[in-house]
Amino acid sequence: MRWLLLLCPGLAGAADTDPVVDAVVAELARQQAELALPDSDPPYFIRAGLYRVRTAYVRASRGAVVTSSDRPWQYLGHEVRVGDTTLDNTNFGWARDIEGIGGVSLVVDLDPAAVRHDVWAHVESAYKDAVGALAVRRAVRRTHGGDGFPDAFTSAPVVREHIADEPRVEPDLAAMEAHARTLSAAFTGHPWVMGNVDLTHAVGRRWVVNTEGTRVSEPVRTYVVEVTAWTTTADGERNWRMMRFAGRQPDQVPALAQQLAQTEALVERLADWRELEAEEEAWLGPVLFEADGAVRLFNDLLVEALKGTPPVEREQGGYSDRSFSPLIPRRRVLPEGFAVVDDPRGDMTRPSAYHFDGEGVAGEVVELVRDGVLQTHLMSRMPNVHVQGSNGHGRADEDEPQLATAGQITVTADRVLSRRRLLKRAFGLAAQQGLDHIMVVRSVRRTGVRGEGNDSDLPTPSELVRLYADGREQPVRGLTWGTLDTRSLKEIVAAGDPHTRELSWNSVYRTITAPDVLLAEAELVPMPPAEQWVPMPGPPGSDGSE
């Protein structure tokens, strides 16, 4: 079934008349009509995502530029589906590298004939791969059975919409270099702390078209400043921190002075952390997750589990990810009073904001959790056994399968405590357990690292503080999680002020807003000893020799 749906008339701009996109549409139509290998299915669906963007990028280290570039690019991702919506070539194989899905760098000239040539060559190649993959998949289903697998694809409205341009601020490479130099100079007084500053400014437009007739486009605007810092202790423990300032335009991120102050503070905290002795005793008691720590707690333990795309079906039968067990709707995942909503257009100053996902489906406001109970999943057009239709959250790099992904997540609690009352509650719990302090997690590492001894779904804390009732703080290092997983979230006993952070996976951004939360009890255990190495000499500037 197909629909024609015109959305949000207030946002729609003039009709999209881009001749390059016209050429892509024409070639996709020709391919769908004419591609046919002997005794094989023709494509039943072809999608293309076109990015036309100017991207400027600068990296600086300790006040000097490492690299900078400013270049236009045009890229086409494509997806060819063979079979039908109940069983096709996608989401099948060894990994997410799916036959029938890929991408190609196009000419940067806006030359419809040249672009069409590339579409011709690459989509046909993808079709041949897709036919091969489907044949194997059918054989696997005959051998291993197909019970319990969801359909491959669901219908979606046909949408034709062109979102008008936002104000376009062109990248200023010289200004970006100056910015990066200034910010990265914050490392210069701290020889043991390594780091980079990366600035990315992208402006352009993206299109999604498919052979059902969908043709949508919207502006691409990204301005992101990332500060990455790391250090290693004498006993081999490595800590890594990242701070990101993200907007769609340069004026939507904090001013340079504010970025610099936060960067200096980050570097100093990391330098101080390096001097700490590693904890040797395990700890069990109340843990307060603050700021980055709270955002990552919800992101890593909850939001990741709300993505509804099933894992890849393997050639050996079954799923590639044995741990795949999606949270089941109508079951409790958070305490009463908690709600989780994803609104892709909630804050249009964020690079995570979008009108249409990578499949051309309008991004919907999704009520994921109501009063602590799961309502649904984030969905692309690939269904799972619990949820069928897309809610406009299929997003990925253009040459990847468009998997369900978060856009702008907001976690709220119906009862929010002031920081004073939150701490009072925390110390009350501590006292019940005979403790004179609590642990505060202000950030966690990027990913889990092998050998950390971490038995949890949340990476090791990168900023952990022992907090006493009189306000004294004592930074801690050398501890990681005992057991902490999605079920632990039901043990949240109080919530405080919200914080917003931008996270990314490749070029796909998400925004998470989450409150500080208190877990009644969590276990932190000593990390196993790392390989020891004391640099000799220390870095220039560390020993007075330079």
Add this chain to the structure above:
Amino acid sequence: MLCWSLLIVLSLGGEPVAPDDVVTTAVAAEIDRTLEAWQGQEDPPYFLSTRVTETRSWSIRGEYGALSYSRADHGRRADVAVRVGDRHRDSTHALRERWDRRHRSDSGRLIVEDVPEVLQHQVWALTDRAIRKARERIVKVRGEAVVLVEETDPSDDFAPVAAHLWSDELPRIRPDVAELEDMVRELSGILHAGTWTEYSNAAIDIVDQTKWVVTSEGTRIRQPRRWIRLSMNAEASAEDGMDVDLYRWLDVDDLADLPPRAELERWAASLSTDLRDLLEAPVGAPYSGPVLLRGRAAGVFVHEVIGHRVEGHRQKEEDEGRTFRELVGERILPTSISIFDDPTLQTWAGFDLNGHYRFDEEGMPGQRASIVDAGVFRGFLMSRSPIRGFDDSNGHGRAQVGRHPVARMANTIVSTTDPKPEAELRRLLVAEVRRQGLPYGVIVDELAGGFTMTGRVQPNAFNVRASTSWRIYADGRPDELVRGIDLVGTPLTALQAVVAAGDDPGVFNGFCGAESGSVPNAAVSPSLLLSRLEMQLEEKEQARPPLIARPDLPGGDT
């Protein structure tokens, strides 16, 4: 496996100037500081070296008459080498019973701005990592020395040398990017005009480098390197599924040396029609018999058959075939033929040579090395890794960014004292075909590259891909173009079959890949006639040709 792909390099000389710049000063300061800190410690580094490569590049490509991309880049990278132990046996020594990544250097990006304290900090981080690895590795080296049998060639790991000082630079190149973009658009449009072509491009790459070598022995080198390549490529699939492609290129050291636009247009048109002819040509068959390798093809043959096997370090590694190790002083080719490798040569027969440099990546002056003199095998290409009977470097220690240097080819030159005109070589070919009672012989015109295996585990063989070959019939039938066959063989047998050389030295500029990475080099050779060489079918793709017509052609709909 060692392979030769197609890329470029050119380099110009310059006036010697004492090296005095921020990079040299910062790197040298960190080396000194490191050595001082390790004084009196157990297993200190006895040698430190940092190479810095600064690259400004432009890469411009056109496809189907449009601009694919036009990029300008500027970057600096450092490669740090550390040796722990002593020169007789150190941390770089080959491990015989375990695989490791000893050819990979500790490499990282540096800032492109001249801020000495930041450069020094970055070099410190790389050096610290390298020392840590070297100290771990020397333990394994010592362990193997105790447990395993003695090595066949117990030569030292490192040769002591005097320090070298050199500084040189070229005027900064400033290409007219808009004009070059226009040129690749036009040339790619000509390539695309061939209706049989499925993919094609025209490209120009400009690389302007400054390379530093700073060592704890006091060597301080700064030298420039510039390479410019204009290339064209066209591809299509034959009815049998075989991918047929032609890639042609021209290397110059100055944009002004590019041929006029009209000539380049003719090249593009010619490449396109040659591709069509190849598509229509029959697939060759496995063959053993006389083969005439035209100049450039002969250069690649020599590169694969002899070149990699005379790289010095291979003569003492226990897993290497050491084809020529015991042939020093023996005759291996006709007395009319000599082979040498000379990085000091900038041009040959009017062509720029890719393998030119003044100093190698170990900071040693490049020198002419005699390999074969009047048919007699004389010696090897040497880095600072000595082998039995050959203690000293002859300036062939080479590496790409990210790898440690080993002995590699630079400009490998084949010469003859008995040059024969082309017609005479052809006559000799046909005579040999008749003598062997075969219906045809083969002339190989154009090669796409090749590879060879020098170790002991796999057959000690070579493979050279012939993109354009002709059957020359003994009964006078017209020559017949064939596609899809490779030259294969083993080195000693192949060399014994060389019977004559031409008077037409051909220059093949390329990039050669081996354990120290991809390095630019050149092979120069006159045509070579071999009484017997084997050809095998090349690997063939299995995908069907396009199912529907190119969109701009009848049957397409634009």
